[in-house]
Amino acid sequence: MSRFWKHSPYAEDQPYPHAILATHVLFRGFQSGSGIGPFVGIARYLLLRRRSLPGPLLPMILRSTGVGAAIGTGVSAVGLMARMWGREEIEWRDRSWRLLENKGQVEVDTWGYLGVIIGVSTLFATRQLRGVGWKTAVGSMGWGSTCGVVGYMIYRHGVKGGKWKDET
Secondary structure: HHHHHHOOOOOOHHHHHHHHHHHHHHHHHHHHHHHHHHHHHHHHHHHHHOOOOOHHHHHHHHHHHHHHHHHHHHHHHHHHHHHOOOOOHHHHHHHHHHHOOOHHHHHHHHHHHHHHHHHHHHHHOOOOOOOOHHHHHHHHHHHHHHHHHHHHHHHHHHHHOOOOOOOO
């Protein structure tokens, strides 16, 4: 989404600073929770396996990822309010401007959003939408986002060596 926001030449002229910063922080919380969720799902699966009650592994991981994404988004919303409470407008504008100015930040956002789209598309492609709850749907978006960020890291830091075209 960072590519779609208008980016002004100066921080004090940056439009929509609250929306830009909130979108960024909430999406990072979503991604953080999505990154933790699979580990919880696997641990839960292993613990329930001892009692012979686990069920299939993949749905359990997706549900845990969905819950983790929801919790991460909520925690980041509270953190954003706590951090920015009482701040002046110029501070909002400066932070949002710096986010849009950072090429790496914009690129990781793009890869993360593409991952969300792929995660949702995969859910639709399986044609097993009947009976899929919000946890599984959000989990597939979160898993896609996490895979998008991993893809970004492999591409930018592995293939490109962390360099941009204009760098030598």
